[in-house]
C-alpha cells in the first residue's frame with residue numbers, strides 16, 4: 675500500500691509470547707493452527723482441535739491489552755455442517771475473546787464467510803498454500819500456473835465481496851500477490867508471497883529463531899533456540915557444580931530447633 679506502513683502480524687500461542695509480541699508493536703496477533711507444529715509436536719496442523727484453539731486463544735487474549743487477536747478455525751471445524759461452523763467460529767469470540775477468525779478459504783467458504791460476517795464475526799480469508807489441505811497440496815508453492823493464479827484472483831475477489839476484512843496469501847508468486855493486492859480494497863497479508871502485500875506474517879517461532887527447521891520463506895531475526903539451549907546448559911551445569919542455589923536463593927530460619 676503506497677505511502678502507508680505495512681501491516682505487521684505474528685503468531686502467538688501463549689500469554690507470555692503474546693505480551694512480548696504486543697510490546698514489539700505488532701498490529702495483529704494470529705493464534706494460528708500452526709500451534710500443532712510449533713507447540714504441540716504434530717507434523718501437520720490437522721490434529722489441532724477446537725478446544726485447543728479456544729484454550730490457546732484465551733491465553734493469548736489474557737496476555738494482551740489491546741492487540742487485534744485473530745484465531746484460526748482448525749481442520750474440519752468448518753464446512754461439514756453450517757450450524758457447527760457458526761458455533762465453532764462463535765466459540766473463538768465468545769469463550770476465548772478473539773476479535774476475528776481466520777478461515778483457510780476456497781470455493782466452499784464464500785457463503786460461510788458471508789454468513790459469519792452477517793452474524794457479526796469478522797473473517798480473515800486465507801488463500802494460496804492452505805496447510806489444512808496438506809493431503810492434496812503438500813506444502814508446495816501455489817498459484818504457479820495461469821489457471822491456478824486466476825482461481826486465486828477470483829477467490830480473493832469473491833471473499834472480499836463476501837465481507838472478509840483481510841486476506842492472507844501464503845506461498846504464492848510475488849507477482850500474483852502484487853496483482854491480488856491491487857485487485858482488492860481489503861488489505862492482503864503475505865507469507866512467502868513477496869514484498870508487495872499490504873502486510874506480512876510469520877510464525878513467531880520462525881521469526882525469533884526457535885524453530886528447528888523453518889519453511890524456506892521464513893527468516894530468523896534472532897537465535898532464541900541457541901540462547902534457550904545455553905541457558906538450560908548453564909542451569910544444569912550450575913546445579914551439578916553446586917553453584918546454584920547460592921545463598922541469595924536460600925533462606926534459613928534461625929529459630930528452628932532441628933536437633
Ligand SMILES: Nc1nc(=O)c2c([nH]1)NC[C@@H]1CN(c3ccc(C(=O)N[C@@H](CCC(=O)O)C(=O)O)cc3)CN21
Pocket residue numbers: 708711712719803805812813814815845877879880885888889890892
Ligand atoms: N513453524 C511453522 N512455520 C510455518 O510457516 C508453518 C508451520 N510451522 N506449520 C504450518 C504451515 C506449514 N508451512 C510450510 C512448511 C514447509 C514448507 C516447505 O518446506 N515448502 C517447500 C517444499 C515442500 C513441498 O513441496 O512439499 C518449498 O520449497 O515450497 C512450506 C510451508 C507453513 N506453515
Ligand SMILES: CC(C)C(=O)C(=O)O
Pocket residue numbers: 685704705706707708709746842844865875876877
Ligand atoms: C502462517 C499463518 C498464516 C497460519 O495460518 C498459521 O500460523 O497457522
Ligand SMILES: [Mg+2]
Pocket residue numbers: 706707708746
Ligand atoms: Mg493456519
